[in-house]
Amino acid sequence: MKEESDNLENKIRSKLYSYSEKVPDDLWSKIETKLPAPENGFDLIRSKLTWFALADVMVMLLLVLPFCNTSKISPLSPAMSTTQTISNDSSSLGTESSFKQPITSNTNSVNKPIVTMNEGAKEPMHDIAKSTKNQVTSQSSIIPVTTTKSKSIIESSVSAPEILLSSTVTLNSTKPEEPVLSAPLSNATSIKLPSVDSSLNTSASTVNTKQTQTNESVADTVQPLPTVDTNKIKKADNMLLATVAQLPIEKSKSPKLRIEAMLGPDYYFFKNRDNTVPGFSARMDSSTTNQRAISAELLLSYYFTKRVYLKGGLSWSTLSRKYSLVHEQEIKEIYIDSVSNFYSLQDPFNLPLVIKNYDTLITISNTTNQVSSNMQYTLLDIPILAGYDFLLTKVRLGMYTGIRINCLFTKKGTEINPKNYTELDAEMSRTNYKKQLGIGYMIGINAAYEITKNLALTISPYYQTYPTSVFSSEYGLTQNWTKCGIHAGVAYFIKSKK
Amino acid sequence: MLKKSILLLNSCVSYSKVYTDEELIKGCIANDRHCQRALFEKYAGKMLAVCRRYESNHTPAEDLLQEGFIKIFKSISTFRNQGAFEGWIRRIIVNTALSSFRLPTAHYNQVDISEVKLNNAEASAIDRLSEKDLLQLIDSLPDGYKTVFNLYVIEGYSHKEIADLLKINEGTSRSQFSKAKNALQEKLKQSEITFA
Numbered sequence: 181m182k183e184e185s186d187n188l189e190n191k192i193r194s195k196l197y198s199y200s201e202k203v204p205d206d207l208w209s210k211i212e213t214k215l216p217a218p219e220n221g222f223d224l225i226r227s228k229l230t231w232f233a234l235a236d237v238m239v240m241l242l243l244v245l246p247f248c249n250t251s252k253i254s255p256l257s258p259a260m261s262t263t264q265t266i267s268n269d270s271s272s273l274g275t276e277s278s279f280k281q282p283i284t285s286n287t288n289s290v291n292k293p294i295v296t297m298n299e300g301a302k303e304p305m306h307d308i309a310k311s312t313k314n315q316v317t318s319q320s321s322i323i324p325v326t327t328t329k330s331k332s333i334i335e336s337s338v339s340a341p342e343i344l345l346s347s348t349v350t351l352n353s354t355k356p357e358e359p360v361l362s363a364p365l366s367n368a369t370s371i372k373l374p375s376v377d378s379s380l381n382t383s384a385s386t387v388n389t390k391q392t393q394t395n396e397s398v399a400d401t402v403q404p405l406p407t408v409d410t411n412k413i414k415k416a417d418n419m420l421l422a423t424v425a426q427l428p429i430e431k432s433k434s435p436k437l438r439i440e441a442m443l444g445p446d447y448y449f450f451k452n453r454d455n456t457v458p459g460f461s462a463r464m465d466s467s468t469t470n471q472r473a474i475s476a477e478l479l480l481s482y483y484f485t486k487r488v489y490l491k492g493g494l495s496w497s498t499l500s501r502k503y504s505l506v507h508e509q510e511i512k513e514i515y516i517d518s519v520s521n522f523y524s525l526q527d528p529f530n531l532p533l534v535i536k537n538y539d540t541l542i543t544i545s546n547t548t549n550q551v552s553s554n555m556q557y558t559l560l561d562i563p564i565l566a567g568y569d570f571l572l573t574k575v576r577l578g579m580y581t582g583i584r585i586n587c588l589f590t591k592k593g594t595e596i597n598p599k600n601y602t603e604l605d606a607e608m609s610r611t612n613y614k615k616q617l618g619i620g621y622m623i624g625i626n627a628a629y630e631i632t633k634n635l636a637l638t639i640s641p642y643y644q645t646y647p648t649s650v651f652s653s654e655y656g657l658t659q660n661w662t663k664c665g666i667h668a669g670v671a672y673f674i675k676s677k678k
Numbered sequence: 679m680l681k682k683s684i685l686l687l688n689s690c691v692s693y694s695k696v697y698t699d700e701e702l703i704k705g706c707i708a709n710d711r712h713c714q715r716a717l718f719e720k721y722a723g724k725m726l727a728v729c730r731r732y733e734s735n736h737t738p739a740e741d742l743l744q745e746g747f748i749k750i751f752k753s754i755s756t757f758r759n760q761g762a763f764e765g766w767i768r769r770i771i772v773n774t775a776l777s778s779f780r781l782p783t784a785h786y787n788q789v790d791i792s793e794v795k796l797n798n799a800e801a802s803a804i805d806r807l808s809e810k811d812l813l814q815l816i817d818s819l820p821d822g823y824k825t826v827f828n829l830y831v832i833e834g835y836s837h838k839e840i841a842d843l844l845k846i847n848e849g850t851s852r853s854q855f856s857k858a859k860n861a862l863q864e865k866l867k868q869s870e871i872t873f874a
Contacts (some may be wrong), residue, residue: 201730207744208715210744
C-alpha cells in the first residue's frame with residue numbers, strides 16, 4: 181500500500197515538477213526596473229581587463245615613441261621649414277622690388293638644398309633656369325606670378341619639365357653692408373646669419389623661374405629680363421649652405437633626475453568578493469560611508485631620454501571608513517512549546533514523533549540586522565613606474581604606468597565577522613604582515629608646470645588597483661580595493677650639464 | 679583570469695545563445711542584463727507554475743514570480759554550487775511564495791493520520807488528467823492542505839523541513855498531508871466518474 185502511495189506521489193510529482201506556464205511578456209520589463217543598474221561605462225573602465233590592456237598599450241608606446249622623435253633636425257637641412265624668406269639687397273634691381281616673397285616648397289623637399297624648390301626635378305632651381313631658357317624677371321610687379329593657377333600646377337605634382345617653378349627668391353636687404361638672412365629652420369629655432377658675401381648684392385635679383393607650356397596666360401604677363409649670371413647665384417647658394425651648416429642649434433638641457441613630493445586625497449572603491457554565508461543567512465547589502473583617505477608620496481624619476489623616465493619611491497596612505505552590512509539572518513531557537521506539545525500529544529499517531537522531538541522543537545525566525553565596522557588602515561606602497569612626457573613650452577604633460585608593491589601597515593578598529601555577523605576587534609598582529617603584501621598596478625597622468633628652470637608644480641590624477649587582494653582576512657570577508665586620487669606637489673629637476 | 683574574462687564576455691554577448699547555468703551565474707553576479715534576462719527566460723515558465731501552486735488571494739502568481747526573481751538576482755552571489763541551481767531557484771521562489779502568506783497555525787489543524795488508500799483507478803485517473811487539470815484539482819484543496827501537499831509531493835521537502843518553513847510542528851505537517859491526500863482522493867474519484 182505504501183509503495184502504491186509512493187507511486188502515486190511520484191506520478192503527480194513527475195507530472196507537475198517540470199510543468200511550465202507561459203510568462204506574460206511585460207514581466208521581465210517590470211523586474212528589470214527593480215534591478216540595480218547594469219554596469220555602465222565607468223564600471224567597464226574600472227574592469228581589470230581594460231586597465232591591463234591600457235597598461236600594455238602604454239608600455240608599447242613607451243618602447244616605440246622614443247624612436248619616433250621628429251624634433252631632432254639636422255643642421256644641414258634647414259629647408260625642412262616649409263616657408264622661408266631670404267632677404268637681401270635688391271636695390272640694383274629696381275626700386276619696387278623691396279618686398280619679400282616666400283619660397284613655397286613642398287614638404288617632400290626635405291634635405292634638398294635651400295634653393296631647390298621644384299618638387300620633381302633633381303636639379304637646383306637655377307640649373308633648370310639655365311637649361312630650360314627660363315625667364316628671369318627683375319620687376320617686382322612680375323613676382324606675384326605665383327598665381328592660384330600656377331600653384332595648383334605645383335600641387336598637382338606634374339613631371340619636371342612641366343613644372344611651373346613659381347618659387348621666388350628675393351634677396352633683399354636694407355643695409356647692404358650687413359645683409360641679414362632670416363631663415364626659420366624649425367619650429368623653435370631662428371637663425372641670424374652674421375654676414376653674407378656682398379657679391380650677392382650685385383647678383384641679387386628676383387628670380388622667377390618658370391617653365392610652362394600649359395599656362396600661357398601667366399607666361400604672357402611675364403616680361404623678359406636680362407639673363408642673370410647663374411654662377412653667382414650658385415656661389416651664393418653654396419655660401420649660404422656652408423654658413424647655415426656651421427650654425428649651432430640650441431638644445432635645451434634635458435633633465436636627468438626629478439624629485440617629487442606629493443600629497444592628495446584618495447577615493448577607494450570596494451568590491452566584495454566571495455563571502456562565506458553559513459546556513460541560510462544571506463548578505464543583503466553593504467555600503468561604505470564616512471570615507472577619509474589621504475596619501476603622501478616621495479618619488480624619484482630617472483630620465484633615460486628627454487621624455488622617458490623610470491620612477492620609484494615611497495608612498496604612505498591612510499584610510500578611515502565605516503562599513504555597514506545589512507543581512508538577513510535565520511536564527512534557530514530551541515524551546516519547548518507547551519501548546520504544540522499539547523496538540524501533539526492529542527494525536528495518537530504523532531506520539532512517537534512528539535517523544536522524539538520533545539526537547540528539540542525548532543522554530544526559525546527571520547531577522548534583518550545591520551552591523552557596521554569602523555576601521556582605520558595605514559598602507560605603505562613602493563611604486564615602480566615608467567613614464568613618458570610630452571614637452572610643451574613650460575609644461576611637461578606625461579603618462580605613467582607600472583606596479584605598486586603594497587603593504588598594509590597597520591589596521592585598527594572593529595571588523596565584521598561574517599561567520600555570525602558580529603563585530604570583531606581587529607588589530608593587526610605581526611603574523612599578518614606577510615599576508616597583507618600584494619602587488620597592484622596603476623596608471624596616471626602627470627602635469628608639471630615649470631616655475632623656474634629646476635622647480636615645477638605638479639599635479640597627478642591616477643587610478644590604482646590591487647589584482648592580488650591585500651585584504652584577504654582570515655574572517656572570510658574579502659574585498660578587492662581600488663582607488664583613484666589626485667596628488668599635487670612640487671618637483672625639482674636636476675638637469676644634465678651638456 | 680584573462681581566459682575567464684573572455685569566456686564571460688563571450689558568454690554574455692547575446693541572450694539568444696543557450697547558456698549553461700555556470701555562465702548565467704557568472705553573468706548575473708556581474709550584473710549583466712543579458713545574462714539576467716536569459717536566466718529569467720530559462721526558468722520563469724517553471725517558476726510561474728510553482729507560484730501558481732502557492733498563490734493566495736492577496737498576491738497573484740506574477741507578483742510572486744517578480745519578487746522571487748529580484749531576490750534571486752540580488753542573492754545569486756551566495757549560491758554555493760553545492761546543489762542543482764534550479765533547486766536553489768525553486769527554493770527561493772517557494773520561500774517567497776510562502777512568506778507572502780503565513781497562515782495562522784489554526785489552518786494546520788491536526789487530524790488522525792490514517793493511511794490513505796489509493797487504488798489503481800485513481801492512479802490511472804492521474805495519468806489521464808492533464809497537468810492543468812491536475813493543478814486545478816490540487817488548487818481546489820484548502821490552503822493548509824494544498825501548501826503541505828505541494829511542498830511534500832512536488833517540491834520534495836521532508837515533513838521536518840515543511841514544519842520549519844511553516845512554523846508548525848512535524849506532526850501537523852504529516853496530518854495536513856494526510857488530509858490533503860484524502861481530499862484529493864475524493865476529487866479524483868469524482869473526476870473518475872466524470873471520465874467514465
